[in-house]
Amino acid sequence: MDALEMVDRIEELVEKSKKLPFSSNAIINENEIYDLLDELRSILPEELKQARWIVKEREGMIEEAKRQSTRIVKDAEERARVLVSETEVLKNANKKAEELMSMVEAKARTIRLEAEDYADEKLANLEAVLHKLLSAVEKGREQFKATLKSEN
Numbered sequence: 001m002d003a004l005e006m007v008d009r010i011e012e013l014v015e016k017s018k019k020l021p022f023s024s025n026a027i028i029n030e031n032e033i034y035d036l037l038d039e040l041r042s043i044l045p046e047e048l049k050q051a052r053w054i055v056k057e058r059e060g061m062i063e064e065a066k067r068q069s070t071r072i073v074k075d076a077e078e079r080a081r082v083l084v085s086e087t088e089v090l091k092n093a094n095k096k097a098e099e100l101m102s103m104v105e106a107k108a109r110t111i112r113l114e115a116e117d118y119a120d121e122k123l124a125n126l127e128a129v130l131h132k133l134l135s136a137v138e139k140g141r142e143q144f145k146a147t148l149k150s151e152n
Contacts, residue, residue: 003047006040 013033017026 003040003043006036006043010036010040 010033013036014026014028017028019026
């Protein structure tokens with residue numbers, strides 16, 4: 001029997017007891033009430049121990065839950081820091097890649113322009129040489145024609 005059942009039995013004993021006329025007092029069998037109270041005393045310590053144990057277990061579970069939640073929050077914060085760091089590294093790498101691409105494109109443009117200037121210069125020199133050769137050939141032909149006319 002548990003403590004609540006014992007309280008119910010005591011209450012039942014009081015309710016069934018004879019009432020004194022014109023009073024709220026009742027005649028209760030002293031031995032019965034003391035027996036019930038003794039039983040209640042013997043039950044209560046065990047139930048109180050169980051209640052204390054339950055409260056202690058509950059507090060332990062709450063503490064464990066707090067430790068786990070703290071660990072989860074720390075893990076999440078660390079993961080967030082790592083992700084932010086990785087994002088920053090990625091941003092920096094992309095920025096550096098863009099800078100390098102700009103430099104490479106500028107260098108390629110410079111090299112292409114220099115190559116075009118070089119090719120134009122060489123073609124101009126070739127044109128000048130060819131022009132001199134053409135002039136020499138024309139002069140040689142004129143001299144050859146002149147010698148042919150004088151022999152005729």
